Amino acid sequence: YVVNAGDTITTVDAGLYQTASLGDYVWVDSNNDGQQNDGTAQGLNGVTVNLKDSNGNTIATRVTGNDGMGNPGYYLFDNLTPGDYSVEFVKPTGYAFAQQDQGADGSDSDVNAAGQTIVTTLVSGENDLSWDAGVVKLASLGDRVWEDTNANGVQDNGETGIGNVTVELYDCVTNLLLKTTTTDGNGNYSFTDLTPGTYHVKFVAPNGYVYSAQDVTAENLGTDSDADSAGITACYVVNAGDTITTVDAGLYQKASLGDRVWYDDNRNGIQDAGETGVANVVVELRTNVAGGAGGTVLATTTTDANGHYLFDNLTPGDYH
Numbered sequence: 001y002v003v004n005a006g007d008t009i010t011t012v013d014a015g016l017y018q019t020a021s022l023g024d025y026v027w028v029d030s031n032n033d034g035q036q037n038d039g040t041a042q043g044l045n046g047v048t049v050n051l052k053d054s055n056g057n058t059i060a061t062r063v064t065g066n067d068g069m070g071n072p073g074y075y076l077f078d079n080l081t082p083g084d085y086s087v088e089f090v091k092p093t094g095y096a097f098a099q100q101d102q103g104a105d106g107s108d109s110d111v112n113a114a115g116q117t118i119v120t121t122l123v124s125g126e127n128d129l130s131w132d133a134g135v136v137k138l139a140s141l142g143d144r145v146w147e148d149t150n151a152n153g154v155q156d157n158g159e160t161g162i163g164n165v166t167v168e169l170y171d172c173v174t175n176l177l178l179k180t181t182t183t184d185g186n187g188n189y190s191f192t193d194l195t196p197g198t199y200h201v202k203f204v205a206p207n208g209y210v211y212s213a214q215d216v217t218a219e220n221l222g223t224d225s226d227a228d229s230a231g232i233t234a235c236y237v238v239n240a241g242d243t244i245t246t247v248d249a250g251l252y253q254k255a256s257l258g259d260r261v262w263y264d265d266n267r268n269g270i271q272d273a274g275e276t277g278v279a280n281v282v283v284e285l286r287t288n289v290a291g292g293a294g295g296t297v298l299a300t301t302t303t304d305a306n307g308h309y310l311f312d313n314l315t316p317g318d319y320h
Helices: none
Strands: 020-028 048-052 058-063 074-080 083-089 095-097 120-122 133-137 139-147 165-173 177-182 188-194 195-206 207-209 237-239 249-253 254-258 282-286 297-302 308-314
Touching: 020 083, 020 120, 048 074, 058 074, 074 083, 074 254, 120 282, 139 165, 165 188, 177 188, 195 308, 282 308, 297 308
Parallel strands: 020 133, 139 249
Antiparallel strands: 020 074, 048 058, 048 083, 083 120, 095 133, 139 188, 165 177, 165 195, 195 237, 207 249, 254 308, 282 297
């Protein structure tokens, strides 16, 4: 500045500002309500957090860790120039983000389903410790479809799984189809990466199969069939982190029994060539009893012109 005699110069200024900071907390939302009411032990370390400028460019990265008192789940971006910023949380494997903006700003989760916050403006000297992310541990549900060879509704030793059976997962509240899978070669299936909720399963029986009786044993045994006559289970409440492996379906094929009544001309007990069938013989299918006599009549038929008869569409079991 050239200062001449008598000058009064009043334009020599200096602007000053204080740096700002931004941060807070990542926690496991074990009850999936979007609020930090799960205890400080629920803080989650090891989560990558990106700071973005007003153009969406990542300008700094942190990883959540313990605060000064040893509590997990904290992060901080400091020494920031005042301006516009947003935060991006990288979803950890096996988790989904909690519901966004479910209450007071200091205790809710501020990220959308992609882990992104809105843009916030930091002013000189501001220390904004309110940018939190809740994560919900994902769950799984599944088990097995098996061939119930004796149709008793229980997975007995030696009964094998059925592969390539279509299995559908539905939301019990909306009844919307959420996921579809097929059983593997051993009849096993699983729906993974489930958020807490209420679900039911539908098993689509292959052609020629019908469903076993439902819930013939206590569910905690995990060996019975959980599907009704339409292949649909009851609703299951799935909590954060649950691994449910008891949702099964037994399937079986209908059976048949029969053959022939013939004139045993030489009385040798063998159907020899030329021995003809006996028509119109009444044949009864009965429940099995000790000694093979008596029992309840289940069905009756008569032999045809060639002496043949057949009882079909039978549930596997004991008959005479």
